[in-house]
Amino acid sequence: xxxxxxxxxxxxxxxxxxxxxxxxxxxxxxxxxxxxxxxxxxxxxxxxxxxxxxxxxxxxxxxxxxxxxxxxxxxxxxxxxxxxxxxxxxxxxxxxxxxxxxxxxxxxxxxxxxxxx
Amino acid sequence: xxxxxxxxxxxxxxxxxxxxxxxxxxxxxxxxxxxxxxxxxxxxxxxxxxxxxxxxxxxxxxxxxxxxxxxxxxxxxxxxxxxxxxxxxxxxxxxxxxxxxxxxxxxxxxxxx
Numbered sequence: 001x002x003x004x005x006x007x008x009x010x011x012x013x014x015x016x017x018x019x020x021x022x023x024x025x026x027x028x029x030x031x032x033x034x035x036x037x038x039x040x041x042x043x044x045x046x047x048x049x050x051x052x053x054x055x056x057x058x059x060x061x062x063x064x065x066x067x068x069x070x071x072x073x074x075x076x077x078x079x080x081x082x083x084x085x086x087x088x089x090x091x092x093x094x095x096x097x098x099x100x101x102x103x104x105x106x107x108x109x110x111x112x113x114x115x116x117x
Numbered sequence: 118x119x120x121x122x123x124x125x126x127x128x129x130x131x132x133x134x135x136x137x138x139x140x141x142x143x144x145x146x147x148x149x150x151x152x153x154x155x156x157x158x159x160x161x162x163x164x165x166x167x168x169x170x171x172x173x174x175x176x177x178x179x180x181x182x183x184x185x186x187x188x189x190x191x192x193x194x195x196x197x198x199x200x201x202x203x204x205x206x207x208x209x210x211x212x213x214x215x216x217x218x219x220x221x222x223x224x225x226x227x228x229x230x
Contacts (some may be wrong), residue, residue: 004159044121045208045221080225091160102147102172103212106218107160 002027004094006108013082014116020067021077021111023092031097033074034068037104039089048090051075053097079113085114121222123209129228130199132153138194138225149192150210150219151184155160155176160208166192199229 002024013019023033051059051068058066063083068077079086092108095101101112122141130136142149151163166184183195189200192211196203206226210219 042223044223047218050218102165102167103214103219104150104162104165104173104175105152105160106162107152109159 001095002029002091002096002106004092004106006092006110008057008111009109010114011077012116013086015084016085017107018080019078019082019111019113021090021092023075023077023108024090025073025075025094027073027094027096029096029098031087033095033097034092035076035093035095036064036066036067036077037091037093038086038093039110040085041088045091049077049117068103081116084115084117089113119220121209121211121220123207123222123225125225126223127226127228129230132201134208134228136196136227138196138207138209138227140192140211140222141190142192142211144190146211146213146220148212148214149184149186149221150174150212151194152204152208153204154208154211154224159212160187163207164172164195174211183192196227199227201229203227204229 003022008112011043021098034051037045039045040115049061063080091110093105131187151177154160159162164178167171181197206224208224212219
């Protein structure tokens with residue numbers, strides 16, 4: 001069974017600085033997706049960034065980028081130029097790409113990010 | 118922008134009672150999901166639903182749970198006889214195809230006393 005581990009329960013960053021959130025996962029599959037979701041307080045989870053395992057190039061979305069190390073099964077999220085609105089719970093998630101999979105997500109426990117003005 | 122909505126936002130019920138949690142997925146989505154998060158723990162997959170039937174379910178989704186899409190818009194999760202350990206945040210999600218993004222609702226906090 002696949003597992004996702006986020007070893008940092010809480011992180012803090014100064015506004016305008018860069019922070020990296022860690023995520024490792026365990027799987028025997030070779031083809032899958034990885035995601036970072038953001039959950040602001042009392043709001044729904046929204047997708048931040050997605051990475052397909054077959055792609056070597058790291059995904060980027062504006063100030064958000066990932067460092068995907070497939071051999072090491074590591075998938076960290078870097079937030080550049082942090083803004084107050086980035087404060088949220090961040091979840092790393094895995095989804096199988098196996099034929100017939102209906103796409104259920106396997107989540108880590110989350111990292112609570114605080115941004116200091 | 119279309120959103121997944123869930124009602125109620127908070128439900129308090131007594132142990133042994135039945136509860137129905139309601140979700141309205143995004144209208145053109147075909148795949149529907151329920152997840153739950155016990156306080157301080159991981160978000161866990163419960164069930165996925167496609168073409169009016171369950172497509173996958175986790176070990177958590179036992180006979181006490183059922184899902185239904187009673188009409189073209191609602192997607193419900195029923196817990197027949199709630200237990201204390203069912204207290205959690207329940208999230209509904211929907212998507213167009215499994216490989217694409219899942220859109221999450223704001224969740225229903227279920228408290229079983």
